[in-house]
Amino acid sequence: MALETLPLVEQPGQAVADFFGTSFPLMLRYSQMLIEQGQLRGLLGPRELPRLWSRHLLNCGAAEKFLPIGKNATVADVGSGAGLPGIVLAIMRPDLQFYLIEPLGRRAEWLEEVKEELDLQNVEVLRSRSQDLPADQQFSAVTSRAVANLNKLVRISGKLVAPGGIMLAIKGERAPEELANAREALVQAKLEAAHIEQVSSLMDDSVTRIIMATKRA
Template sequence: MSPVDSEVALPSESVKEFFGSSFANMNRYAQMLADQGELRGLLGPRELPRLWPRHLLNCAAAEKFLPLGRNVTVADVGSGAGLPGVVLAIMRPDLQFYLIEPLARRSKWLEEVKQELQLKNVEVLRSRSQDLPPDQKFSAVTSRAVASLKKLVRISGKLVAPGGRMLAIKGEKAPQELAEAQEELMAAKLESAHIEEVPSLMDDSITRIIMATKRG
C-alpha cells in the first residue's frame, strides 16, 4: 500500500453495491488516480481524500442520463484525467466512448488507463473538440469542469447529433450558467435545457447536471 492510499476515503458498501459488476475496475481506476494523479498534474493533493465522493461518484451520477439503444456513441470533451469519460465507460461497456483531449501528456495517461483497465469501448482522440470533422456527431456529449456553459455550448454543441443529448456536470453555479447561456443554447439547437440533481452516496453533496437535447 502506498502512502497516498491512507489519504483516500474508502468507498462504502452502498457505493460498492451501486457500481455492482463495474466496481472492481472502478477501484483499479481509483488506485491509478491515487498513485499517479497528483504526480502527473491530473488532481490536486487536496482532492485525494475525497476522490470517491467528489470525483468518481460525481461523474457516475451522469450514467443514468446517457441514451439507450444500439450504436450509441458518447464524446467526452476535455477528458483530462478521464472524468467523467473513463468512469462512464467503465459503467457502460455497451456504449462506445470517445475521450477528446488536446494535451499530449493527458492523452498519454488516457491511453494508459484504457490499456490497464482493458476498456475496449474507448478511443482516445488527441484533438480539440472544435477541430473534429464537421460531420462527426455523437449520441451524447459529456463534460466536467471544462468551461462555462456559454463557452462549452459554442465549442462542443455542434458535436451532438440530432436527437442526442448534451450532459454537462456543473457545480453550485449551474442555475446561473444555464440562465446566461440561453442564447448559445438556442443557436446550437439545444432544447429543453434543465438541471438534474443527484444526491451523493457518501456525503451530503449534490451533483448538478445540465442536460439538453438537440433538435431534429
C-alpha cells in the first residue's frame, strides 16, 4: 500500500508505551504491519484501522494480567485471525508458549509471516479448527476474541482448557447476557467460577470485558 493511501491511525501516548513496557517496540512493528496490510488482506475493516490502538491492541493487552505464570504454561488462542489477541499477548509474554489456532489458510499464512517478522520464538501456528484438535491437547489458558457467542465458544473450545486452567474470552457490552446464556454449557465443560473482569482503556472511556472461568481440577 502506498504511503499516501495509508489510513490515519491514532498515536499511542506515553501511558500506552508505559503499559506495554519492554514489549512496546515490537507492538509498534506489529501495528505497522496491520496498518499496511490489515485492510488489504481482509484482516481488519477500514473503519477499524484508525482506532487500532484503543479498539484492538489495548483491548487485547488488557487480558495479559490474567494469564498464568510459570515456565511450562501454555496458551491457546482460538480463531486468531489477525493475531488479536494471540500475537499481542505473545509479544507481551515471551515467557509463555502460545499456540495460535486458525482454520483459514490465508490468515494462518499471515500469522506465520508476523511470527517470522517479529521473531516470536514463543509462537506456533496451528491451522485447524479448535474442535478438530486431539482430545488430549490441552492448555493452561485458552483465549479468544470475536470468535463466537460464549455458549458456542465453550462448546467448541472448552475441552482445550487443562484441569486447573483458565478460559479468557474478550467480549463486548453483551458479556453479562452471554454469560447468563452459557451457564449450562459451562457446567458441561467443567468450567467453574465464571465471572466478568472489566479493564478501563488508557485512551478513551471504553471498557474491556473479559469472561473468565476455571476448569475443575
